[in-house]
Amino acid sequence: MRVRILVLMLGMVLVLVGGRPAFARTPEDGFITARKVDARYFAIHLAAGVEEMALVQGLGVGPEHKILAGQLVGSPQFSSNSLADILDAFFLWSCNVLDMQLYSYRGTVKVVADENALADIYRRLFGEERTGEKAFYVYEINTLYVAAPNFTKEIVGHEVAHAIISNFFVVQPPAKVQEVLAGYIEYQLRKTPSSF
Numbered sequence: 001m002r003v004r005i006l007v008l009m010l011g012m013v014l015v016l017v018g019g020r021p022a023f024a025r026t027p028e029d030g031f032i033t034a035r036k037v038d039a040r041y042f043a044i045h046l047a048a049g050v051e052e053m054a055l056v057q058g059l060g061v062g063p064e065h066k067i068l069a070g071q072l073v074g075s076p077q078f079s080s081n082s083l084a085d086i087l088d089a090f091f092l093w094s095c096n097v098l099d100m101q102l103y104s105y106r107g108t109v110k111v112v113a114d115e116n117a118l119a120d121i122y123r124r125l126f127g128e129e130r131t132g133e134k135a136f137y138v139y140e141i142n143t144l145y146v147a148a149p150n151f152t153k154e155i156v157g158h159e160v161a162h163a164i165i166s167n168f169f170v171v172q173p174p175a176k177v178q179e180v181l182a183g184y185i186e187y188q189l190r191k192t193p194s195s196f
């Protein structure tokens with residue numbers, strides 16, 4: 001009787017913790033790379049029709065963002081317009097805020113044209129319909145997917161945080177814990193520019 005209750009409880013915990021179905025094998029996401037940009041911490045793949053400058057504008061990160069100052073090439077002010085530089089700075093800043101240092105991390109960022117294309121990728125990867133998703137990170141293939149119209153500092157920062165959290169812990173924390181931590185990074189980025 002006791003064992004049955006334990007098994008039942010364990011099952012419930014797994015249901016609560018489990019987010020996405022696990023992969024039986026490495027899946028094919030169907031993404032077609034039109035352009036690749038190499039950052040230090042990410043290989044950034046852009047689908048056809050996705051422009052680097054439009055993504056940079058969408059992030060809306062400028063010299064006033066003090067968090068990024070001094071993170072790269074020792075510059076007192078962050079003034080790069082390069083997508084690679086900005087994502088690297090996001091990564092370093094998020095690592096510092098979370099106090100999770102990843103010294104040899106390198107992941108993949110794939111940017112699709114819109115949410116429909118993102119839903120296509122989700123279906124290919126997980127065999128499930130999930131519409132309205134703005135972005136998601138897949139730990140098993142260490143890849144962050146974003147739809148170009150959602151390429152904002154809050155959404156990208158949230159997913160970068162997922163990448164850091166997933167790769168920092170040997171045993172994956174429960175999904176809800178990961179969401180709280182990623183949400184904290186998102187919150188910090190959402191605050192007024194001058195405060196970070």
Ligand SMILES: [Zn+2]
Nearest residue numbers: 158162179182
């Ligand atoms: Zn999340």
